[in-house]
Amino acid sequence: MCSANEENKAVTNFRKYLQIPTVHPNVDYSKCVEFLQLQAKSMGLPSSVHYMAPKKPVVIITFQGQKPQLESLLLTSHMDVVPVYPEKWTYDPFLAYKDEKGNIYARGTQDMKSVGIQYLEAIRRYVNEKLTFDRTIHVSFMPDEEIGGILGMAHFVKTNAFRSLNVGFTLDEGLASINDVIPLYYGERTILQFYIRSSGTPGHGSLLHYNTAAEKLMFVVNKILDWRTSEKMKLSQGMDIGQVTSVNMTMLNGGSQLNVVPPELSAGFDVRMATDVDYRNILNTITGWCQESGDGVWLEICKRNEQTTPTKLDDSNPWWLKFKNECNKMGLKLKPSICPAAGDSRYIRQIGIPALGFSPMTYTKILLHDHDEYLNEKTFLNGIDIYYNIIKALATE
Structure with a gap:
């Protein structure tokens, strides 16, 4: 004592x-x-x-x-x-x-x-x-x-x-x-961290170029953020954070100065997949969005844990x-x-x-x-x- x-x-x-x-x-x-x-x-x-x-x-x-x-x-x-x-x-x-x-x-x-x-x-x-x-x-x-x-x-x-x-x-x-x-x-949950990388037409910021890296990247980014919104809705319905997939954009990279349209831009994401989610379906879906956005857009996986x-x-x-x-x-x-x-x-x-x-x-x-x-x-x-x-x-x- x-x-x-x-x-x-x-x-x-x-x-x-x-x-x-x-x-x-x-x-x-x-x-x-x-x-x-x-x-x-x-x-x-x-x-x-x-x-x-x-x-x-x-x-x-x-x-x-x-x-x-x-x-x-x-x-x-x-x-x-x-x-x-x-x-x-x-x-x-x-x-x-x-x-x-x-x-x-x-x-x-x-x-x-x-x-x-x-x-x-x-x-x-x-x-x-x-x-x-x-x-x-x-x-x-x-x-x-x-x-x-x-x-x-x-x-x-x-x-x-x-x-x-x-x-x-x-x-x-x-x-x-x-x-x-x-x-x-x-x-x-299973960790999936990745970049969406987009390459496109570079040039002077005063012109309206076709096929720019930004517009193609934003197409995919918006798809992923819509996915994030749907997961947030599950929380409002009473589900615990461990039961849903968290999706967060954590990095944006690219560009050299404001009057130059860059040849490449990228967005990084941190995703924690719920235990009932098949990561292969997720990867196929994201790859499909990249293809849908146009040429020169691809998925680069940085880290993926094995599902347990x-x-x-x-x-x-x-x-x-x-x-x-x-x-x-x-x-x-x-x-x-x-x-x-x-x-x-x-x-x-x-x-x-x-x-x-x-x-x-x-x-x-x-x-x-x-x-x-x-x-x-x-x-x-x-x-x-x-x-x-x-x-x-x-x-x-």
Whole structure:
């Protein structure tokens, strides 16, 4: 127990972790690895570090089960955080300042250093209580999730090191909630990022040239924006953002000066396709619009993620049944949803392993990637209690 003025050791560990600036770009993970290895050592647990590329470490901390032949439980989080604008913060974003209300301000409090420490602190309780479970529990700390995980989880799942973990189920990050209903992510939309490039007749801005890049580009752009409008209508009808396809024009490029009609223009788009959308039909439709607009207009794909099968939330998934049962015992309210963005879980699901995204942060303003990101220490400690029960159930055959 802590005295009135003594900080809970779990909170202290959380704040120390937040004070390590694993911030993009050019993240230095070395101090973070040292911190995590120290945490493992303090519990008498083995840890290992696997480098997916130079300076791209994956840290694994293991709590060995009594039946190692059983599939293991993987608790995953990422070490990296997004950039900050210090002048927009009330407190230094890597100071982990705690105010009189117990709010801890730092980049990564919600996304997602809290969850990584909550995993460890739940396991620390098991160690202190000398508890053992049937299944082995692995806790992974990944690099580069905030920039797509290409040299993190995307690579790691293809390695012998990952296969040796014998993972049967994974818990990953969710999202804070402004009320008592916790989002539970069981799938994610598919990312499609592309350019529409248009070439046409160049010339002086005083003339009305035929077949210009702009008029052909705008034909396709308007078609795509009409598609966007139809998806927005679904939101007004009560559908969740994870259930619809988001379409956003994010870049416009071309031209040299105002009195010159350019030979080429382009528009860039970020699309997140709903799980029931066939990307091949989308590509065929966009290609058709390009052809319809005239010669010299084409689709250039920059990034397309493989579509993944959502994790089943029914009686066929025993992991889900145990997870749900523990949440029911604690009176937790869950909102199963498709994640509107995409995290490391997608790489887990792509290889056929079920995964759920879950961050127990109720009555908390959603501030991931925002200025003055914070988490209250009571909410943080309550999350440890929640994980303590859930992990125990999942690790028991």
